[in-house]
Amino acid sequence: MTSAAFWRDPALPFAESRRAVQNRACYRPHTHTTLSIGAVDAGRSVFTSQGHSVPLHPGTLVVVPAGCTHACNPSPGMSWSYKMLHLDAAWAEGVLNAAGAASWPSHALVVKDAQAYQAFTALNQSIFSSACAQSKEAAIRDFVLQGSWRAGEVVPLAPAAADSPVAKTLALLHAQPEDAVPLPLLAEKAGTSPRALVRSFRAVTGMTPHAYQLDLRVNAARERLRTGEALASVAHELGFYDQSHFHHVFKQHVAATPGEYRR
Template identity: 50%
Template sequence: MRASDSTATFWRDPVLPHIVTRRACHSRACYKAHSHPTFSIGAVDAGGSVFTGSGDAAVRLAPGSLVLVPAGCVHACNPLPDMAWSYQMLHLDAHWLQQHAPALDGDTARVLHCPDLYAQFCAMNALLFSAAGAEEKDLALLAFLAACAGTAADALPSAYKPVPRQLEPVLAVLQAQPLASLQQLAQAAGLSRYQLIRAFRAATGMTPHAYQLNAHINRARSGLQSGTALAQLAHELGFADQSHFQRVFKAHAGITPGRYRS
């Protein structure tokens, strides 16, 4: 299945549920800091972009760069100011990756500078978008991942930090009550709201509110793929209305939920 807007095209297939991939051309879309439950591989095709993780460091990516982003890594990758860029982004189910390419699994984002590997990624992604069979596509993906594992990478500043024990009840509340208030979260940690915001951001790279929004959008992706109506999703995820949901979704995903679903 393909879904596209003026710059982006998605591909996914229920026969290969561990893969979602996209291509974007001449895009000016900017993303808020976010994370995915998937392992992601990005490729810069044209223009310049800046990759930021949960730390303060920013890394400039050039055409031909590949960046590997672990599941759960808080990051953003945006075009240089007043410029457009073209890129590809592959998302892989994290459990599938652990089973089939464990050498790539980790907690640190990495950049690969290898023209041959970039060309192999482009060919593999083009194959995914083609009418080729599922087995041929899966084999091409596995071959690419094996090549990645054998290529030296520049490690970016680690986004992984062990969550302090004091914040573990907060994560438990967020898991059980996705719409929990800041006051409820602060009470779970035994902190003031201000103290919680500072401690939570230092540990996760996001404020509690941003963390909640990111979790809502990741749940929305699954709901959209299963066909849940936009209005129902907006209500279930606690958005003020459908327009609010659409604005937040696009800020995180770079595409409207309607386009993503179709």
């Protein structure tokens, strides 16, 4: 039986979890503003990031730093079951720093370790249980500090040089995520041609500038929807053509409609 559920608690604003069973939904390449850990429970899937593809089997974890372009989708014609935990970057780094532990990895990891998977499964069972917020926070802290999720296969990233056209474009897009900045203007401000910018931008981020702009808006929409903001207001203020366009783009990135996510 297919099912999907999100977990959020106002008492724990630094965490969000999702679990899906026998799901066939697919994701467009996207990023998160959070530090994220996912696990495959059943079925076969493929994790892609920065041009690299890694097949995933049940019991595998993926660890994704904030801002890392990625997608994880079921193998063609198959369904899969998975769970995903998103943690506020500042909160997670604070937990690690306070304990003198190493910082969150700057690269995506694929972790094939039974102990790590079992620990993550136990954590999610706690998160979706009726336990109190204090118990859930303690469980999340313990898992982050336990560190079994660190020992994984690194998926290489291609960071942009600080003075490169890509870095300039990223700075511009993050400064005004609600605006649809046309490619010729982006290229002009970055000091390069539109074709060269698309090529270099995709090599670094895994997306075109246009796709990246949509991704920024979806992440902004997620933040607003978590507070219960009206769908029409979110769509309008983030520059989507209309609610239908918002609905379509959001579902491609989140594998849930805006309404489902807000609930």
